[in-house]
Amino acid sequence: MRTLHTERMVLEPVDAKNARDLWGVLNAPDLRKYQDIPRVRAEEFERQVRARPKLMRANATGRFEWLLRAGTPLAPVGWISLRIGDRAPRIGEVGYSLIMEARSHGYASEALQAVIDEAFGEVELDEVQACIVPENVASRRVLDRTGFREERMLGGGAVIRGHHVDVLLFSVSRAEWSRARSAGASGVMHG
Template identity: 30%
Template sequence: MACFPFTRTLAQPRDMATDQRIDITATLGALPAFPQLRGKRVRLRGPTAGDADDLFALFSDPEVMRYWSRAPMRERGEAEGLIGEILDAFSKRELLNWVIVDADDRVIGTTTLFRFDPRHRRAEVGYALRSDHWGRGLASEAVSLAIDWALRTLDLHRVEADIDPRNHASRRVLERLGFRSEGVLRERFFVGDEATDSELFGVLATEWRERRR
């Protein structure tokens, strides 16, 4: 027997809690600029043209890019192009790709919220950090800032992340933040000629808030 999704009719009771929820699309659309988020050691802000050298240093590092779904950058112009893509995507409210900066306002990484799904109240998070800053908890701090903002401002129900299963450092970041592994998708990405797996992680808003009480 085929099974079809039902459509809510006018005779069904309304969910008043749903009616009062934040309109994710409208809230994103009303943002005048990248929200600036400040932690104890790092800050998240939107990228500028002056960040090209730092972003090229980040994304041309083979260690940083080892488990990404694209090869390392080879020319500075790619970083300039990335900045343009980030700003264009923000103008369409398709993603929020912050740069992570230190106390001197130098870019040391990125944190991104993307694939917003207003209907199901979820989004994905991604991140990268300069390899000479690994092991200090800075990625965890930056990702926490982004997720705290998303849950508070957009009232998301769930945040997801995916990693290459071999990326144990990234796994530790997610597990430290309360994400749970939810399965492996085999050979989901090609990096050059290599087919790589993708492991999906997720955290619910209720779980996130419970850990921070």
Template identity: 30%
Template sequence: MLELYTDRLRVRSVKDSDWHAFYALHSDPQINQYVRIPDPEEVIRQKFFQHSESWFYGSGNWCSLVIETLDTNQFIGLTGFYCQSVAEQRAEVGYMLAKSAHGKGYATESLQALIDWACLSFNVHKFVGHCAKENHGSARVLQKCGFQLEGILREQVNIGGHWFDECAYGLLAAERYR
């Protein structure tokens, strides 16, 4: 079981007892407004089991980790990444937090820990992150972690019949440690 620690958080592997919080996060239309229309429960359950299975870099699957507070062990969200290309040493990052955890720096803090771990463990050269142009909170998280806007993909994502521009961000591992 993977566990990473920050000053305020524990970032750890998904376990069976996380199902209800995982489901609540993935089924909330407001939290998912820039991600997807929430899937039916059976699809979310399949995702949960996939995310709670053992993972290895280069599998093409997401390494999803639970973010919880150190003081109360409260589930506040998920962070993770997956290897886009082993040969090009590139990984994509993502995060999703409960509404009660927004605006407290938890996404930034957990993502920084994840990036540090991935650099040391897998020799990642570049991290990428994507968010809807309208998702200003997510863009701030990436920027605080050192990501730079590399481009805007116009009308890239369709969610419920609404087209969203998608911002593409990048972070070179060498930039993180300057």
């Protein structure tokens, strides 16, 4: 995995060095309403992070995650993840969150565009998906802005706080990304 730089942010691969920073973000208020975030102690979280795959390239599978840093000085504002399953290694699923103070600045959309570019450009995925609960309008706007299409409702498609809930599946294909890129929509720089 590599560090991604956007106009205003640094997307730092999550590893043992910054796992505690991410753990702090994960435990910020108002992140659990629309998604399931397991509550684990910092030491256990660090152990889980150490076990994750480190190389992100074609045919890699597992959970890849970046800590989002923004502002002056740069400080943790959220995270974004790309999960690639063993059963469909050409499809990735993104997830993202921002702490309250960092919302409504366009950071989530900016980070998501960078990860989509990485997923199609470097890992050569065919499709990137995202699932949201229908009432998560802020997240839907992020997906609309970054070129995702609504596909269908998945009945009981996620578990949030122990309950099965319906989720909307969104996706963007490599061809759609490529067309948008030719039209000049990408904003990521590598470093």
